[in-house]
Amino acid sequence: MRYLSHTPDDLREMMEVIGIERVEELFDSIPKNARRDSEIAIEPRSEWRLLREFEEMAQANRTGTAFIGAGSYSHHVPAHIPYLASRSEFITSYTPYQPEVSQGTLQAIFEFQTLTGSLLGMEIANASMYDGASALAEAALMAIRVKKKPKIALSRLNHPHYIQVLNTYFKPTDFETAELGALPDGRTDYGKIPEDVSAVIVQSPNFMGVVEDLAAAAEAAHAKGALLVVSFTEAMAWGLLKNPGSQGADIVCGEGKSFGIPQNFGGPGVGMLACKKDFVRTIPGRLVGQTVDKNGERSFVLTLAAREQHIRREKAVSNICTNSGHNALTAAMYMATAGKEGLREIAQINHDKAAYLKAGLERAGFKPLFDAPFFNEFALTAPAEFEKRRGELAEKGFAAGLKLDAFPEYKEYKDAYLFCATEVHTRDVLDAFLESLKFLKEVA
Amino acid sequence: MSQYPGARGLAFKEALLWERGRKGRVGISLPERDVPRSELDAGLVGDKPELPELSEVDVVRHYTRLSTWNFGVDTGTYPLGSCTMKYNPKVNERTAGLPGFANLHPMMPEDCVQGALKLMYELERDLLEITGMHAASLQPSAGAQGELAGMLMIHAYHAHKGKQRHKILMPSTAHGTNPASAALCGYVPVPVQLSPDGVVTPEAIRQVMDEETAGIMITNPNTLGIFERHIAEIAEIIHEKGGLVYGDGANLNALMGYADVEKMGIDVMHVNVHKTLSTPHGGGGPGAGPVVARDVLEPFLPVPRVKKDGDRYSLSSDAPLSIGRLHSFFGSFAVLVRALAYTRTLGKRLKDVTEMAVLNANYVKAELKDAYNLPFPQPSMHECVFNDALQHKQGVTTLDIAKRLIDFGYHPPTVYFPLVVDGALMIEPTETESKADLDGFVEALKTIAEEAGTNPEAVTNTPQNTAVIRPDEVLAARKLILRGEMPR
Known part of the structure; x- marks a missing residue:
């Protein structure tokens, strides 16, 4: 086995030092009633056979051209990013417990915290959470720790999967959620926030792609003595939109996968979690802090560990x-590569492509579900013929939107679809897709 | 041993990203503008995000230099106890990068994702084959979320039985994250007395187990590296009182091919694929922490779960007793791809992996037992725990020993954990270290023990060869700087 290097001589010498004759003796402390009695029934593969099997599975997926976002967005990954990120010193190291041999990771995470703070307009960001959904659940728990009221108000236009994860985290607790409904324009209704909540949690752009009025959300939350928690699934949006911090958010959480990380069938992503400085002692997760070493050199360490599990x-x-x-x-x-000007330009192009697609779909007979501002994602009601022939579109390689009423949470949005376009959708592709919809006109 | 891997070399200084930046640089290739510009309402548009401005070359130099300040498994021996820092096979990376996986949107119709679902199904099968358990879910993102999944399942089980319980047994040899995971379910950890030989005994469990106690969180082998040989009897006592057994799977590397998790009486366990199944740790994740369960807990597993019907795979959330969803989509899929590449490469030879991991730990232990104090001399599995009792009298602490090891070119073991051992040095070499590397590591530690007696400053005044030397952690916590000053 190529990952194991002991030769028969090595084994003999090592066993002699230990004082055993057979390796099996080392397992004598496992009693019979805990022992396995058969060998592991998995056949080992050679590298080339393994690759063939995996290529076969990978090819059984159809990636096509997806006009779908809903928490996972197609963005171009610059060539140098996976190249650099795959340096084995980054990949094969552990959590940086020994700062002298982990300054690479520690400085990089300090920079991540800084750039994330800048992007979101927040004073503090942590070293990351698992993904956007767990970041939201942890943000809710954090808000309850700060405000000490066991209830939060949650917009129903948060990503339904994120709400499900939050519910999972809340299930064994006494914590409650109050749902905030949607207004006819696809924004959250802040008019009915209960009195006794620790936080108002709203996603922007929300699941329908609508840009929320975060300043109004902040005002409404703060008027009730609650924190405003802003969630997001599309980090790219903050290249163009006013950031949550500048509009009064107290905690911001979301998914950063749009920045240089492949879609990977949804995971792993990177949860971003940021907050005001005042809450730093209650933020979950690792924090990297700047300090000096014995010689006065700037250096970085994990800090405020007194908050943490270990x-x-x-x-x-x-x-x-x-x-x-x-x-x-x-x-x-990715953030460093795009920079201030690049991120704005790419974000603007995302909006442009989505606007182009939306206009084309409207010409083909779709009707906007909401009259509201959007970033790169929007909901439309489809003509009757669309659903029947969506399979044909799939045959042509187009994943033509996400059916909203397939979500138990959104039954009322009948025949509505969520579409997304980003910088990777060239005009040729957008036009070809719109062309493939011309059957709608023929029916009409 | 005259040549240690640690040596001086040309080390580069490197500024923070924004100190390198110059106004007007852009490092990214901008997409062609082939559609008209569409103006968003000016009231919604913010200032440009304050990000550094760099060229592609700046970014490449920056991160290349940072990487040289890191120690990884590919650099050398990384015997971090409890973390299983084994070699991360490169073919795993290749499989995860296949475009059919990497570019796959998670909300594509089921027809379009059959290969991905098959992969998940196959990995579940392998996890069940390796552990002997009944059903699996791949939702959890890391070990601690797997623990949380297990605790939530136990909580949901008791809720379903109609009577919730409030306590959970927690031996001091459990993993560090266990108490916090239990606390998320409102369970109060109850300590369990350890026997003098470092294990939990049926008598100790009988004393504390009652019908107010939801079950136990037990790590086997425990964090002393000792197999909990009474595990089956312990589980029986817990079960008799209506409780359940959570097994922390972080130490699965010691068990493959030898132990049967279900026979041990464990009801639910998480598997750290970034430990046992060779997926890289990435300097702090992402990992994956799938859970495997006995039949009694299957209905409570997180959803969605993969189902197979003939040749067709689907995802199902139709499980009314399930604890629900834990991940935005389907868990750390790209990490799971790597894990399957590993189980399919090793197959039944996973038993050899376990054998060599245990052999290596016992070899290091035998070699070092005269130089360092061994608080628990009982047979070790995949790791062994020494401490600084001998060196402490000479003015040398565990931390000093760890830092001195760095100069020799070895990553230090886990230090000051487990808490049951004062000044612990927890060594887990893993199976992928060669005898020559282990000999070098042992020699370095023996030299340090000698130095502690003859010239303690040679140990305490370290490390010498690293980019930074003993950063001031107290200052970092007292004068918090969690964010750099971006020039405007």
């Missing part, structure tokens, strides 16, 4: 240990 045990603010460090590093590479 020190505080059952009194810790969270159980998170391993997070998404390597994806955080990748996201920071």
Whole structure:
């Protein structure tokens, strides 16, 4: 086996030092009533056969051209990013417990915290959470720790999967959620926030792609003495939109996978979690801090560990240990690569492509579900013929939108579809897709 | 041993990203503008995000230099106890990068994702084959979320039985994250007395187990590296009182091919694929922490789960007792691809992996037992725990020993954990270290033990060869700087 290097001589010498004659003796402490009695029934593969089997599975997927976002967005990954990120010093290291041999990871995460803070307009960002959904659940728990009221108000236009994850985290607790409904324009209704909530949690752009009025959300939340928690699934939006911090958000959480990380069938991503400085002692997850070393050189260490599970045990603010460090590093590479001007330009192009697609779909007979501003994603009601022939579109390689009423949460949006376009959708592709819809006109 | 891998070399300084930046640089290739510009309402548009401005070359130099300040498994021996820092096979990376996986949108119609679902199904099967358990879910993103999944399942089980319980047994040799995971379910951890030989005994369990206790969180082998030989009896006592057994699977590397998790009496366990199944740790994740369960807990597993019907795969959330969803989509899919590449490469030879991991730990232990104090001399599995009791009298601590090891070119073991051992040095070499590398590591530690007696400053005044030396952690916590100053 090529990953194991002991020769028969090595084995003999090592066993002699240990004082055993057979390796099996080392397992004598496993009693019969805990022993396995058969060999592991998995056949080992050679490297080339393994690759053939995996290529076969990969090819059984049809990636096509997806006009779908809904929490996972197609963006171009610059060639140098996976190249750099795959340096084995980054990939094959552990959590940076020994700062002297982990300054690469530590500085990179400090930079991630800084860039994430800048992007979101927040004072503090942590070293990452698992993904957008767990970041939202942890943000809700954090808000309850700060405000000490066991209830939160949750917009129903948050990503339904994120709401499901939050419910999973809340299930064993006494914490409650109050749902905030949707207005006819596809924005959250802030008019009915209960009095006794720790936080108002709203996603922007929301699941329908609608840009929320975060300043109004902040005002409404703060008027009730609650924190405003802003969630997001599309980090790219903050290249163009006013950031949540500048509009009064207290905690911001979301998914950073759009920044240089492949879609990977949805995971792993990188959860971003940021907050005001005042809440730093209650933020979950790792934090990297700047300090100086024995010679006065600038250096970086994990800090405020007293919040964390390995020190505080059952009194810790969270159980998170391993997070998404390597994806955080990748996201920071992307933000640094795009920079201030590049990110604005790419974000603007995302909006332009989506506007072009939306106009084309409207010409083909789709009707906007909401009259509201959007970034790169929007909901439309389809002509009757569309659903019947969506399979044909799939045959042509187009994933033509996401059916909203297939979600139990959104039954009322009958025949409505969520579409997305990004910088990767060239005009040729957009035109070809719109052309493939011309049957709608013929029917009409 | 005259040549240690640690040596001086040309080390580069590297500024922070924004200190390298110059106004007007862009490092990204901008897409062609082939559609008209569409103006968003000016009231919604913000200032440009304050990000550094760099060229592609700047970014490449920056991260290449940062990488040289890191120690990885590919650099050298990384015997971090409890973390299983084994070699991460490169073919795994190749499989995860296949375009059919990497470019796959998670919300594509089921027809379009049959290969991905098949992969998940096959990995579940392998996890069940390796552990002997009944059903699996791949939702959890990491070990601690797997623990949370297990605790939530136990909580949901008791809720379904009609009576919730409030306590959970927690031996001091459990993993560090366990108490915090239990606390998320509102369970109060109850300590369990360890026997003098470092294991939990049926008597100790009988004393504390009652019908107010939801079950136990137990790590086997425990964090002392000792197999909990009474595990089956312990589970029986827990079960008799209506409780359930959570097995922390972080140490699965010691068990493959030898132990049967279901026979041990464990009801639910997580598997750290970024430990046992060779997926890289990435300097802090992403990992994956699938859970495997006995039949009694299957209905409570997180959803969605993969189903197979003939040749057709589908995802199902139709499980009314399920604890629900834990991930935005389907878990750390790209990590799971790597894990399957590993189980399919090793197959039944996973038993050899376990054998060599245990052999290596016992070899290091035998070689070092005269130089360092061994608080628990009982047979070790995949890791062994020493401490600094001998060196402490000479003014040398575990931390000093760890830092001195760095100069020799070895990553230090886990230090000051488990908490049941004062000044612990927890060594887990893993199976992928060669005898020559282990000999070098052992020699370095023996040299350090000698130095502690003859010239303690040679140990305490370290490391010498690293980019930074003993950063001030107290200052970092007292004068918090969590974010750099971006020039405007």
